[in-house]
Amino acid sequence: GESVGLHLPTLSVQEGDNSIINCAYSNSASDYFIWYKQESGKGPQFIIDIRSNMDKRQGQRVTVLLNKTVKHLSLQIAATQPGDSAVYFCAEKSGGYQKVTFGTGTKLQVIP
Amino acid sequence: GAGVSQTPSNKVTEKGKYVELRCDPISGHTALYWYRQSLGQGPEFLIYFQGTGAADDSGLPNDRFFAVRPEGSVSTLKIQRTERGDSAVYLCASSTHSGNEQFFGPGTRLTVL
Numbered sequence: 001g002e003s004v005g006l007h008l009p010t011l012s013v014q015e016g017d018n019s020i021i022n023c024a025y026s027n028s029a030s031d032y033f034i035w036y037k038q039e040s041g042k043g044p045q046f047i048i049d050i051r052s053n054m055d056k057r058q059g060q061r062v063t064v065l066l067n068k069t070v071k072h073l074s075l076q077i078a079a080t081q082p083g084d085s086a087v088y089f090c091a092e093k094s095g096g097y098q099k100v101t102f103g104t105g106t107k108l109q110v111i112p
Numbered sequence: 113g114a115g116v117s118q119t120p121s122n123k124v125t126e127k128g129k130y131v132e133l134r135c136d137p138i139s140g141h142t143a144l145y146w147y148r149q150s151l152g153q154g155p156e157f158l159i160y161f162q163g164t165g166a167a168d169d170s171g172l173p174n175d176r177f178f179a180v181r182p183e184g185s186v187s188t189l190k191i192q193r194t195e196r197g198d199s200a201v202y203l204c205a206s207s208t209h210s211g212n213e214q215f216f217g218p219g220t221r222l223t224v225l
Contacts, residue, residue, distance in 0.1 A: 008152055032212060043116070043203050043216030044155065089154045093212070098143060099168055100214065102154030 008087060010107040019077040021106045023090030028071065030092035034100070035064060035075045039086045044102075047075070047088075077108075085110045114138070116217035118204050124223045125194055133189040133220045137206030144187050145214060146179055147203040155203055161187060162209070194224045 013019045025033070031052040036044035050057045050064045050073075057064050063076040073090050087105040117136045125131050137144050142163055147155035157171040161181045172178075176194075181187040191198055201221050205214040 034212070041218070043205070043218050045216070046213045049212060091154075097168065098145070098160050098162075098207075099157050099171070100145075101157065105154055 008105050008107045010109060012109045012111060013080050014111050015082060016079055019075075019080045019084070019108060021075045021077075021088050021108065023073040023075075023103050023106075025071050025073060025090065025092050025103060027092060027094055027101070028068075030094040030101075032093040033064070033066060033073055034091045034093075035062075035073075036089045036091060036102075037084075037086045038089065038105070044089060080108075080110050082110045082112055084108060116204055116206050116215055118202075118217040118220050120220060121218065122221045122223075124225065126225050127194060127196060129194050129224075131191050131194055131222065133191075133202050133222070135187045135189070135204030135206075135217060137185065137187070137204070138215055140208075141206035141211075141215070142184065142209045143207045143211070143214075144181060145205040145207075146187070146189050147205065149201045149203055149219070151200075158189070191222075194222075196224050198222060199224045 034049045035047040037047050038044045048059045048062050048064050050066050055066050061078045065074045087107050089105045090103045091100045093100055119134045144161040146158040149155045159179050160168040163184045164181055176192045179189045201219040203219045205216045207214045
């Protein structure tokens with residue numbers, strides 16, 4: 001079937017290595033950021049979030065870093081596994097609004 | 113429990129026809145969202161419901177698109193006079209009233225010939 005990741009930037013990593021996926025956002029008023037994982041044929045799945053009053057948040061094998069000065073967000077995945085292969089999107093919200101704005105995705109390919 | 117479900121999973125229609133896409137949110141979730149995702153792009157916000165009312169419909173591209181949620185649960189996205197450019201995956205998500213985590217359904221792939 002069609003790939004969600006068609007024409008997206010691609011990051012290829014060896015299984016077991018760490019992955020870093022980057023995202024630039026444009027709205028300086030955004031105060032809440034989310035990373036989503038989307039596998040082919042499925043809807044996006046929440047991974048981790050961070051509020052603008054933080055610069056780092058850790059989950060299970062994942063860490064999100066936020067640099068508000070340069071409006072940059074990154075997702076770090078430790079010990080990348082084949083099941084991590086998917087398209088990853090950063091997303092943002094602002095001012096208490098529920099509308100989520102998604103950024104351009106990155107396709108992560110894990111090489112066994 | 114059951115997640116967000118969407119029907120149909122695929123819909124093929126002809127230019128100019130009318131289509132309805134259905135979303136069943138997670139039970140108890142008061143907030144419901146519709147997004148559209150074109151190939152190779154991130155989801156694009158269309159409309160957000162809180163209960164029965166549309167709290168934000170700023171993403172609807174034009175008046176051919178309309179969505180309802182009459183009983184505050186199931187929602188239907190309606191597209192009139194479909195155009196080839198409407199072809200995309202239409203995603204639905206739900207969340208608790210003020211929840212930040214949105215739970216997405218698998219989407220409906222709409223193809224307009």
